[in-house]
Amino acid sequence: MAFNEMPLALAAAQVLYLYGWFARSGEILRQNVILAAQLFHVSINYAGCSRDLPSDHWLYLACDVRFGHAAMLYTWLAQSEGRGYNEFHEQGQQLLSYLKTVPRFAEAAKTWTSAFDINFNQFRYPDIISKPIWNASKVPLAVFLEEHYATFRAELEAIINAGDVEDGYEAIRRADVSVESLSTPGGWDAIRIVRYGDWNEAFCTFAPKTCALLRTRKELVNCPYVNTNYYKLFPGAHLKPHFGNAPRLTAHLAVIAPEPLRSGISVGSAQSLWIEGKSMVIDDTFPHSVSHWGKLPRYVLATWFCHPCDENHDSGQICAETL
Secondary structure (H helix, E strand, O other): OOOOHHHHHHHHHHHHHHHHOOOOOOOOHHHHHHHHHHHHHHHHHHHHOOOOHHHHHHOOOOHHHHHHHHHHHHHHHHHHOOOHHHHHHHHHHHHHEEEEEEHHOOOHHHHHOHHHHOOOOHHOOOOOOOOOOOOOOOOOHHHHHHHHHHHHHHHHHHHHHHOOOOOOOHHHHHHHOOOOOOOOOOOOEEEEEEEEEEEOOHHHHHHHHHHHHHHHHHHHHOOOOOOEEEEEOOOOOEEEEOOOOOOEEEEEEEEEEEEOOEEEEEEEEEEOOOOOOEEEEEEEOOOOOEOOOOOOEEEEEEEEEEEEOOOOOOOOOHHHHHO
């Protein structure tokens, strides 16, 4: 119906992408992904997303969303299976080629060769080399997280093993539910610690040292775009490819990841694995996805923080030292 009723194309694409990617069993519904890509694609023409539009009108029409998701999904389809590879690859490349002629994208997109190179921090910092995974040893917050790993782990384990409830983590999560339609059904549970300056005091009651440590970081308390969560990824779970928001980066500390090499993330064209006690820093404005191939849950402390090259906020970072 959405192909015939063009005003419905974007809405139908988003519904399929958000809620039709996985079956209840966790199986990927590939035909739904194909339909979502095609509907995002046809919505471009309906909206009139043209290179001739002023940038503010382009954004008003959600042209970034339409182009970005269509190109990302076609590229994912091309890479995930051989069947139909050429067709989907060509569709993704055609959309990328057009984006590179749009004035809003022209400068940032010069080095993009794949839809997986699309990222939104590059618009904010065009003079900085854009990379999906940063060197964590050069990012002060990532180093700080590793230095205090033992504290984070001790308080998280105390929550998980709380004697008065069957599962303390689940009890805290249910008290402040956060729903994101990104993962295999039942595959990913989040506990909010802080979101846009609003601290989850219930969590902080059970993990006071964790919150006290995080409150000392300028990258978090002076950044209006900050989120910090605990994420529990269940065995066999996957997160579909998706974009994050600029202008910020994300630091992950693998607090409980008992199976080395069994859970990982793809960011743009790069891949990395979570190693217990180690941080990674990613630019999640690139397309990114997650998989867990192990048998035990994985817990990551994930914090979004001021981009090191953001000069509008006092984050205590020096851009050149983090590159």
